[in-house]
Structures are given as C-alpha cells and as structure tokens.
Amino acid sequence: MDSYCLLVFLLIAILNYCNADIIDHDNNIRRLSGDLKPDFYAIRIHPFFDAPGVTFDPERNQTFDGDVTITTKVVNPTSTIILNAMNLTFPFDNDNIVFSTSNNCMKRIKVDSFLITPENQTITIELERQLRQDENITIQLKYIGQIGDNTECGLFKSTADPEGDTDDEKDEVVYATQFETTGARYVFPSFDEPDYKAHFQLTIVKPKQWVALSNSHNITTADIGNGYEEVLFIKTEIISSYLLAFGIGDLVSVKGYTSDGILTRIWAPRSGKDKLQAALDSAIKCTDVMTKYTNFTLPLLKIDHLAIPSFGGAMENFGLIVYGRQHLIFDPKKDKLQMWLHHTSTICHELSHHWFGDTVTNKWWGDIFLHEGFADFFENKAMALAYPKEKALMDFNFASDNVLELMYNNEIDVIHPIITKNGSFDEITYQMGGAVIRQLEAVITPEVLQKGLQRYIKKYRSSNANYQQLLDEIQSSVDATDLKDWCEEPFNVTSFMNLWLNQKGHPYLNIDYVNRTFLITQHVQNGTDEKLWPLPIFVQFANNQNRLFWSAPNYVCNNGDTLPKTLKIRSSALFINRDTLAVTKAYYSKSAIEVIVDALTSFTTNLQLSPASLYQFFSDIIPVTDIEASTTEHSMKIIENVLMYQRNVFSFGIFEEFTNLIETFLEKGKFNNVIENLRHPNNNVL
Numbered sequence: 001m002d003s004y005c006l007l008v009f010l011l012i013a014i015l016n017y018c019n020a021d022i023i024d025h026d027n028n029i030r031r032l033s034g035d036l037k038p039d040f041y042a043i044r045i046h047p048f049f050d051a052p053g054v055t056f057d058p059e060r061n062q063t064f065d066g067d068v069t070i071t072t073k074v075v076n077p078t079s080t081i082i083l084n085a086m087n088l089t090f091p092f093d094n095d096n097i098v099f100s101t102s103n104n105c106m107k108r109i110k111v112d113s114f115l116i117t118p119e120n121q122t123i124t125i126e127l128e129r130q131l132r133q134d135e136n137i138t139i140q141l142k143y144i145g146q147i148g149d150n151t152e153c154g155l156f157k158s159t160a161d162p163e164g165d166t167d168d169e170k171d172e173v174v175y176a177t178q179f180e181t182t183g184a185r186y187v188f189p190s191f192d193e194p195d196y197k198a199h200f201q202l203t204i205v206k207p208k209q210w211v212a213l214s215n216s217h218n219i220t221t222a223d224i225g226n227g228y229e230e231v232l233f234i235k236t237e238i239i240s241s242y243l244l245a246f247g248i249g250d251l252v253s254v255k256g257y258t259s260d261g262i263l264t265r266i267w268a269p270r271s272g273k274d275k276l277q278a279a280l281d282s283a284i285k286c287t288d289v290m291t292k293y294t295n296f297t298l299p300l301l302k303i304d305h306l307a308i309p310s311f312g313g314a315m316e317n318f319g320l321i322v323y324g325r326q327h328l329i330f331d332p333k334k335d336k337l338q339m340w341l342h343h344t345s346t347i348c349h350e351l352s353h354h355w356f357g358d359t360v361t362n363k364w365w366g367d368i369f370l371h372e373g374f375a376d377f378f379e380n381k382a383m384a385l386a387y388p389k390e391k392a393l394m395d396f397n398f399a400s401d402n403v404l405e406l407m408y409n410n411e412i413d414v415i416h417p418i419i420t421k422n423g424s425f426d427e428i429t430y431q432m433g434g435a436v437i438r439q440l441e442a443v444i445t446p447e448v449l450q451k452g453l454q455r456y457i458k459k460y461r462s463s464n465a466n467y468q469q470l471l472d473e474i475q476s477s478v479d480a481t482d483l484k485d486w487c488e489e490p491f492n493v494t495s496f497m498n499l500w501l502n503q504k505g506h507p508y509l510n511i512d513y514v515n516r517t518f519l520i521t522q523h524v525q526n527g528t529d530e531k532l533w534p535l536p537i538f539v540q541f542a543n544n545q546n547r548l549f550w551s552a553p554n555y556v557c558n559n560g561d562t563l564p565k566t567l568k569i570r571s572s573a574l575f576i577n578r579d580t581l582a583v584t585k586a587y588y589s590k591s592a593i594e595v596i597v598d599a600l601t602s603f604t605t606n607l608q609l610s611p612a613s614l615y616q617f618f619s620d621i622i623p624v625t626d627i628e629a630s631t632t633e634h635s636m637k638i639i640e641n642v643l644m645y646q647r648n649v650f651s652f653g654i655f656e657e658f659t660n661l662i663e664t665f666l667e668k669g670k671f672n673n674v675i676e677n678l679r680h681p682n683n684n685v686l
Helices: 277-294 337-352 369-386 388-407 427-444 446-460 467-478 493-502 590-600 611-628 633-649 652-665 668-682
Strands: 036-048 063-074 078-084 098-102 105-108 111-117 122-131 136-146 154-159 173-178 199-207 211-214 218-225 228-233 246-249 251-257 263-269 302-308 320-324 360-362 463-465 507-514 517-524 535-541 546-551 566-570 574-576 586-588
Touching (some): 078 136, 098 122, 173 302, 199 211, 199 246, 246 302, 246 320, 251 277, 277 302, 277 369, 277 446, 302 337, 320 337, 337 388, 360 369, 360 446, 369 388, 388 427, 388 611, 388 652, 427 446, 427 493, 427 535, 446 463, 463 467, 467 493, 507 535, 517 546, 517 574, 546 566, 574 590, 586 611, 611 633, 611 652
Parallel strands (some): 036 199, 263 302, 302 320, 360 463
Antiparallel strands (some): 036 063, 063 136, 098 105, 098 136, 173 246, 199 228, 251 263, 507 517, 517 566, 535 546
C-alpha cells in the first residue's frame, strides 16, 4: 500500500490500495484528457468461483470475463482514446472495437494501435483518423480480469476471519466490489475519474442458488446453463464510476419502506438472519431525515445495505451500500448501547453520502471534504434528527469523538489542511472537516446552513462541484440575513471558511481570570502565531444565556481597524466554548478554573452545562490540575463537585463515557470513590 493511502477508522467509508497509484513520484495526477465524455456503459461480468451447483474450467477459478460497451461524445477533436484499466487482459480481436454512431448506424473506425500501460493504469487506442467534435463514438471491449482475495479493491472475495468469527460465520463467503477511488478500472475499462459521470447498465452472471445485488433493481433473470443465471439490472442514475457496485452471495434479508416509498433492504450472510432489524429501522429513519433536511428525494427505487464477512469499514455506493459485517449486524440480545450507536452512525454516515458525494460529486479528489466532511457531520446530525430524545448523546459523541480527539492529537497540526491538491482520506478530512462544518452551522444558524445546502443539492444534482461552489450557495443563504462577522461587517462565508479549510492546524486558547475579567488569547498549536483564525467563541452565561464573541487577533478589518489580541469578558459566571462548538481547546489558569468551578457548583448562578460542555471542560482541566497538585486530590474534588451539581444532564451512555475519560487521567482507586459517590444520586436519571 502506498504511503499516500491512509486508511482510517471505524465510522467512515473505507479506502484502500485502490487509490495507491493515482499519483506518480512527482505527486502529479495522471488525469484523463477530457477529449471524450462517456454517456452510457453496458457491462457484463461473468465471475468464476466455487459455489453450489456451478461447473466451470478449474483454470478460470477466481477470474472473470468482462464485456463493456461505452457510448461517448467527442469534446475535443482527437485521434487517441485513453481509458483507465488495471490488471485486465485483452486476448481478443482489437480491430472491431471503435465505432462512429449516427442515426442508429455504427461505422467501424480502424484502430492503428492498442497499447496497455500498467504504470499509468491506462489503455491507449490510436485511431486511423481524427474524431470530430460532437461525434458520437461507441467503444466495445472484451477482456479477462482477476478476483482478489480479501483485497477490498475491484472485485474481491470476502471471507470470514478464521480466528475472530463464530463457527456459523467462518465458512461464509460474499463476492463484492470496492471501486473508490480507482477500483472500477480493475473490473472494466472506464473513464475512472469522478467528473466523468454516466449511466450504467449491469449484467451479472451468478450461481443460481445465490443472490446478486447491484445499484438498481434487476429486470430479468435467465438460466444460461452450468448452474448459472444471468441477471440484468435497471439502468442507473447518472453516477461516477467509483459508485457502481455489485455483490454476489448466499444472502438473507429484511425489508421496509421509507416515507417516500424507497424499498430499503438489509442483506447479510445467513448467520446474520436474526440480527438485521435494528439496521433496517436505523436505515429508514436516517433516509427519511436526510430527505427532509435536504428537501430532495433520492431518485432510487431501492437502497440495499449489504454486510460482508471482511471489510474494513463501509462504502456508499449509490443504492448498494457495502459494510463490513461488524458495522451493520446488531444483536439486541447481547450487543450494548455503544455498539448500536456505532452501527447507526455508520449507516447515517453512508446514507448521507447519497446526497453529499453520490448526487453531487466532487470534481476531483482534492475536494473530498465535500463528501467525507459532510458525512462525518451528518452521521451525528442525522442521528439526532432521527432520534431526538438522544440529541444530547449525539452532540456529546461528536464533541468527544471528533473535536476533542483531534484537539488532543499532537500530530494533527503537522499533517495537512482539510483541502489538499489530491485529497486525503484521513482524520483531518473526516473529523476536522465535520467539526468545521458544525462550527459554521453554529455561527450562521442551523436554518441558514440547511437552506444553503438545499440550494447546493438542487443546483448541482447529478453533477459535480468544488468546495467554492458549495460556499457560494451557502453565501446566498447568508445574504438573506443580517449576519455580521468579527469586524461587524456582512458575513462572508468564503473569508471565514478559507482559513479553516486551507491552512493546517488549529488554534488554542489561553484563558486567565484577572480583576473579575476573563482574558482570552488565541495561539497556534505546534506552530507560529503568525497564522490567523477568525475563531468564534460561544459563551454561556448565568441563567443559561448564550452569546457569540470572536477571537481574531491582529486581524485588519476593511475600515482599517486592527482587532485586539486579547478578548476580554467581564463576568464571574460563564462557560467558554459552549457545547464544544468551536474547533479549539483551552488552557486555563488556576484562577480561571476556580471561578468556573464555583459557578458550576452554585445553585444561584443557574449555569447548567450540556454533557458536551462538561466533557470538554474536564478534558481541558484534568491534565492541568493533575500536574499542579502533588496528588490527584485537586482533580478529584473538582470532578466530584461539578458532577454532583451538574448530574441532571446525564443519561446512562453519557455517564459511562465520563467514567472512561476520567479513568484515563486519574488513579483508578481514588476514582472509584468518586464514582460510588455519584452513582446513588444519579440512579433516578440513569
């Protein structure tokens, strides 16, 4: 695997070595010329593998026959056709492969040469004559490909972990595809870049006793002998090549319907037959809330969710989402709340891609933030909308798993910004991207962001966009308000977001308390303070009054004013960075900690924090108090006092997460005394 390919954690769409070679040693992308644009692919795949009732030449095992017909339009005159292809062989006649199509008549164009270039992952077809602009061209190719073994790239065989899976799971096999980012070219010659969108119609040959799934419904099934059936699927909507998918296996399913009548099915190998209902409920709810939020109904008759034995994460193929079994199958009899949260957030993450990624697709992988940042944001947002009673828990999970996990990662500032030339599938793009979107939502209000995203989906549906086009649509929504920025000028979305998206790192705050005034200064983690972030400071005052301040040290406004380095807030009862909305962390002085703790443990101030706020406060102060005290007694006292006064915010899941956090910092023996003191008064809530 190329070091460029980083692949990631539990709650995200996987990407593996399929993207390993999209850049050369000079970091220059080998892009297609753009001389031709595809409109339609007709693809037939006949895989050969051991399955009940089938017979085939043993030498063909773990291979497949492929047949593709691509209809294209000539954009720029050229005599060269370049397609992406990898690990495919072309042992057939290459003379009759290119045709000019006019009035339903196809006229052959002579091929001068046919060149396979593995290092570029391309085939090059040189023609006898130049193709004319706007000419309709049909390309027909037959080839042979390879089936990988748990490779998670192209078409691969997914088998169970012989050590980690149960006895009834160990013999299960599913054949599935993984095409993001460059895996489609392992299965069919294609214009395998995200802005070459087209319709696809797939024909799959499968064992008669097994099920075949793809992005769309099947139209016909025909017996072709030797234990095989040929399944023809409905033509897809316009999608990028990396979103085409299919799966074949001995599968079972449950089904239901969304509010808009989209058939929703959960598929798994037979061992999962009694563990699919929770996923179905979550999938329907997440689809419904995303449809309502975006005001856009997906143009799909069905969405399948397929669990396979071995897969590192999940993949958002349009109409056929593929998951590792551990991310979809849920046993309510023995699996815990955190497992359900993980499954549901994964489902919501992948479904949100159907709007952000599938319906509107990045023009190039450098804008993968448009997919993964929003999917990370919506995996919690959609869950909170689908399960409103759990909103506090969803906000808490986002704060703890996204914002604070990033803020306390000392390596985060030296990697790269969110937007890069060729895209990065890592925690910066996912977690930081999602956190920056959530921060923007808090600044411009959820309603304004929602309207902007609805405009974006409506304008670019079935097409491609870059991040600036997204920001422009959000700006149009902001323009209908009187929102002001840190200079009290009309809020400019691009001016705000460009700094957060295009410079690496993040700011942190030093918070002191002097003469009844909080002094807040901004600095840069692992970097130079010459960097500038316009940082929103969300402050919660006594009686739970909220206000937005800005930290933009030394920023020069359009009127020539230079903003102060230190933000001053005169108060003795407040909390800074309410709900962990700002992408930052804080270092408190001892005096600042004491004032905030006094406010949190006083009934007269009525300063009741959310679980996310409390979690951030403990994350910020526990290392400080532990260092300053010779023992952990100071930390213990703070935790015990604050939790006793703030206990009404807790649910069981949140309470357990707090215990995990505090255990990482404090001596377990002393910590147990705190927990025992807390459990009794919390029993009624828990």
